Amino acid sequence: MSWKEIIGLTIWLSGMAYSALSIGIPEIRMNWKGSDVRLGPISSFGFAWFFWGLPLLFLAGWLLGIESQTLAMFIFFLVFMASCGVGYFMDISEKRKA
16 A cells, blocks of 8 residues: 555545544534634535545445446535535524524
């Protein structure tokens, strides 16, 4: 295993762990860029979906021998963007109520 693979794997595992933990632990969640609004659980799920789902999608395509993953990538992207978008608007409305 080369150093590039080790560094990439370390970054991926760190992103997976952080995003999974941030769903349940509000104290470690980040803020939305350019504001003081903290990510909520749905937004955190969207980012966790990205870190967990994308590599698993590639792995499943590699193991199953699927050559065209266009539809799977499109559905994956829609779930990622929808959960982050819905989470963002919920976070904003929660901030306004507080």
